[in-house]
Amino acid sequence: MNLSKTKYTNACVCKKMLWLDTYKSEVKGAIDLNSVMDNGNLVHDVARDILGDHITIEFNNDLKVMVDDTKKAMKQENVVICEASFIYKNNFCSVDILEKNKDSYNIYEVKGSTKEKDIFLTDISFQYYVLKNLGINVQKYYLVHLNSSYYRHGELELDKLFTKIDVTDEIKKLENVVANNIESINKAMESKEEPDIDIGIKCFNPYNCPYFTYCTSSLEKPNVFSINRLQTKKKLEYYKNKLITFKDLKDVEMNPKFKMQIEYELDNKEDYINYDNIKSFLDTLTYPLYYLDFETFQLPVPAFDNINPYMKIPFQYSLHYKEGENGELLHKEFLGTTPDPRRELALQLISDIPRDVCVLAYNMGFEKSVIKNLAFIFPDLREHLMNIHDNIKDLMVPFANKDYYNKAMQGSYSIKYVLPALFPNDESLDYHNLELVHNGSEAMSFYNTLFDKTKEEQEYIRDRLLKYCYLDTYAMVKVHDKLIEVVEKKNG
Secondary structure, three states, X not given: OXXXXXXXXXXXXXXXHXXXXXXXXXXXXXXXXXXXXXXXXXXXXXXXXXOOOXXXXXXXXXXXXHHHHHHHHHOXXXXXXXXXXXEEOXXXXXXXXXXXXXXXXXXXXXXXXXXXXXXXXXXXXXXXXXXHHOOOOEEEEXXXXXXXXXXXXXXXXXXXXXXXXXXXXXXXXXXXXXXXXXXXXXXXXXXXXXXXXXXXXXXXXXXXXXXXXXXXXXXXXXXXXXXXXXXXXXXXXXXXXXXXXXXXXXXXXXXHHHHHHHHHHHHOOOOEEOHHHHHHHHOOOOOOEEEEEEEEEXXXXXXXXXXXXXXXXXXXXXXXXXXXXOOOOEEEEEEOOOOOOHHHHHHHHHHHOOOOOEEEEOOHHHHHHHHHHHHHHOHHHHHHHXXXXXXXXXXXXXXXXXXXXXXXXXXXXXXHHHHHHHOOOOHHHOHHHOOOOOOHHHHHHHHHOHHHOOXXXXXHHHHHHHHHHHHHHHXXXXXXXXXXXXXXXXXX
């Protein structure tokens, strides 16, 4: 078969994955890779300039055209070629950046990650195999990835944005491994029979396999892989020891939090409520009380000052609040009007939230990190922002501690599980009933492209973003009210 570096890399993780891609792709799980691909394309586009002027080989469905275009470009002196393409015995690769120095070459493989991963060497080693067998004299192989320590100030500094690692020695050691892998992969792909390969760590590392649901479809549900927040390594250990179903796991010693999910599923127990702990938590909250939720987006390549790769940039917040325990529920909100809305957002935030009031978030680490970054960027607003930061309480605590638990939470304390578990028949709290934007990933994606839309499209998207974020904080209000209700019922 024709083997590209992507196919080769996937097959090195699991041959069954490549076989399914080829012969049974309809069973592939629905994984949204659009944002990942967009980020990767952006990083590659920017990285093409790290060596200055260059030639780019345009994509063509006829791979031989790309190969011929590459050969023509390589005839030039001291040229830099992006997407240089080569075929050796049906093994095809496009090199991110090929640098020609007289009669020798250097290769730069660009990744959108902020750290080195073993799978990247697998990718580069395939390129080494192809080019060496074509007689191309490559002197150095470099892995290029984003530098998470780089903060943009002024013009983008490519030499600081990217980290360049010489991996030549590691790659050359893999030459025989690549040859053996290619032979093994081709043999496996010749068969029309699905490979009998069991699940393992490869299903989760270096990335989650889109065929995992298919490969575990014969397992009784729920099973060991349904246990929320249990380490993958431990799940696989139980699986290998034939402890797969919840019935198998019922008498196994494990953390009580994991045990609770199993027991509540099997025995269909009533809600567990630790009234004393919940009351103690509620006693830490004071009025006026503000319920805060941010939406953020991330950019692999910093487009604005004072951000680093993949920093969470807030573009929206929802804020419900009550002046007193029995006060009217009020609401304020913000949604950015520019690609970089941070200062506008920060100014409105300190206008909307007074100093020294109690602020409630769900998974407060996220909100606190956003505010801390804003305080760092805008020192003139720092005092007020950090006052908000220091007065945030976390509504997630009673659920993370399993002080309130029922079967429908499925071992999770994410509000996306807690909310329907507490209010199973309330359609107004069902995120599925929203239009267009149903989760944070979708909100991020729509804001990232918002300013490329027509005015009418922007108005529609903005309305849906506001409704989504509104529900996030309204959900917090309802959850808080539920905690108050159960404690009051207990106390008569």
